[in-house]
Amino acid sequence: MTSRQKEILEIAQDLFKEKGYSAASVRDIAKAANVEPASLYSHMNGKEDLLDATCFEMARKFLSAIDEVNDIYFVAAQKLKMAVFNHVTILMENLSAAVVFQREWRHLGEPRKSEFIGLRNKYEEGFRTIVQNGIDEGLFNEVDKKIAALTVLSSLNWVVEWYRPDGAKNAEEIAEQLYNFILTGLKKESL
Amino acid sequence: MTSRQKEILEIAQDLFKEKGYSAASVRDIAKAANVEPASLYSHMNGKEDLLDATCFEMARKFLSAIDEVNDIYFVAAQKLKMAVFNHVTILMENLSAAVVFQREWRHLGEPRKSEFIGLRNKYEEGFRTIVQNGIDEGLFNEVDKKIAALTVLSSLNWVVEWYRPDGAKNAEEIAEQLYNFILTGLKKESL
DNA sequence: CCTACCGATCGGTAGG
DNA sequence: CCTACCGATCGGTAGG
Numbered sequence: 001m002t003s004r005q006k007e008i009l010e011i012a013q014d015l016f017k018e019k020g021y022s023a024a025s026v027r028d029i030a031k032a033a034n035v036e037p038a039s040l041y042s043h044m045n046g047k048e049d050l051l052d053a054t055c056f057e058m059a060r061k062f063l064s065a066i067d068e069v070n071d072i073y074f075v076a077a078q079k080l081k082m083a084v085f086n087h088v089t090i091l092m093e094n095l096s097a098a099v100v101f102q103r104e105w106r107h108l109g110e111p112r113k114s115e116f117i118g119l120r121n122k123y124e125e126g127f128r129t130i131v132q133n134g135i136d137e138g139l140f141n142e143v144d145k146k147i148a149a150l151t152v153l154s155s156l157n158w159v160v161e162w163y164r165p166d167g168a169k170n171a172e173e174i175a176e177q178l179y180n181f182i183l184t185g186l187k188k189e190s191l
Numbered sequence: 192m193t194s195r196q197k198e199i200l201e202i203a204q205d206l207f208k209e210k211g212y213s214a215a216s217v218r219d220i221a222k223a224a225n226v227e228p229a230s231l232y233s234h235m236n237g238k239e240d241l242l243d244a245t246c247f248e249m250a251r252k253f254l255s256a257i258d259e260v261n262d263i264y265f266v267a268a269q270k271l272k273m274a275v276f277n278h279v280t281i282l283m284e285n286l287s288a289a290v291v292f293q294r295e296w297r298h299l300g301e302p303r304k305s306e307f308i309g310l311r312n313k314y315e316e317g318f319r320t321i322v323q324n325g326i327d328e329g330l331f332n333e334v335d336k337k338i339a340a341l342t343v344l345s346s347l348n349w350v351v352e353w354y355r356p357d358g359a360k361n362a363e364e365i366a367e368q369l370y371n372f373i374l375t376g377l378k379k380e381s382l
Numbered sequence: 383c384c385t386a387c388c389g390a391t392c393g394g395t396a397g398g
Numbered sequence: 399c400c401t402a403c404c405g406a407t408c409g410g411t412a413g414g
Contacts, residue, residue, distance in 0.1 A: 186374055
């Protein structure tokens with residue numbers, strides 16, 4: 001990928017985030033990139049390439065993060081903390097791309113959509129493994145693993161809705177807060 | 192609203208959920224309703240009416256549910272449990288409309304979009320009130336209320352991603368599980 | 383990276 | 399609820 005391709009991809013991600021994939025036109029992207037619409041086609045095969053590249057690049061980032069966690073750390077609480085931190089960091093460092101990954105993958109054509117869902121399932125499986133580890137260690141409650149993993153991920157994913165790069169908190173502080181919530185909930189521990 | 196208008200609205204909600212507001216065309220809706228595209232315009236002023244009606248009708252449902260909770264129940268844990276149950280019930284009873292409410296409101300034109308965001312903020316404020324009540328009662332940890340309320344809501348909202356009407360769990364069971372997670376997290380209470 | 387252009391589809395209107 | 403149609407915009411191609 002050339003640097004110009006990367007520029008165009010990032011412009012497209014911002015627009016896909018702002019307007020949604022379907023409503024963001026090739027002409028919008030061209031305008032933001034200061035070229036004529038037709039010129040974009042020397043850098044891509046089509047609009048869907050931009051969505052495809054975004055979704056799969058993000059999937060790759062999330063997957064290698066969870067694989068690293070499940071390979072290296074072996075106590076569930078530690079794994080969970082690291083997984084939360086990695087997830088939040090990836091979201092914050094790729095805000096537009098992360099939003100596209102979360103919201104716009106539905107517009108992928110087949111067979112890419114099915115492949116994408118497969119990768120996402122693999123990532124969720126990584127979180128289920130951590131939950132299972134915690135249960136085995138006697139640290140976590142016995143819960144419906146599938147729902148627990150999805151609920152954990154959902155509370156992480158919502159970060160993109162309220163996080164602003166110029167906000168007061170950094171990734172570590174946000175991850176810490178979310179980790180504490182996921183582990184102990186709202187209730188005071190003394191009760 | 193006539194019964195035919197209601198039928199068309201529900202058809203549109205299913206399509207907006209499935210393809211997204213922008214990608215679902217008036218022709219798609221007409222086809223699903225077994226009429227010619229032009230015929231729809233005797234039941235609506237335009238496509239955006241359908242989005243508008245969906246978003247504001249759902250906002251009304253959520254708001255009256257949280258108002259009821261904050262009016263009647265006065266212990267935070269009880270309020271939270273009721274709010275979770277109400278939220279999940281509304282999601283499950285209006286699955287397509289709820290997804291549109293969550294994902295597609297961005298396509299509202301101004302000034303309706305700003306009005307919508309105002310209503311959503313009011314709803315979130317209802318959850319912040321509950322969190323504050325819990326802190327005042329000494330039941331909840333002192334947390335960032337804004338982030339806590341959003342994190343709670345996000346873990347509830349993700350239900351629409353995995354809930355299937357023919358699944359084994361009913362609203363009460365799902366709400367119970369989510370309430371327990373929100374209150375106590377993954378960790379065993381004995382630890 | 384541009385000019386020039388394509389067929390398809392979009393939301394919507396006129397008139398009945 | 400229909401037929402007939404509109405101007406605008408869509409993603410994309412040819413050729414340079």
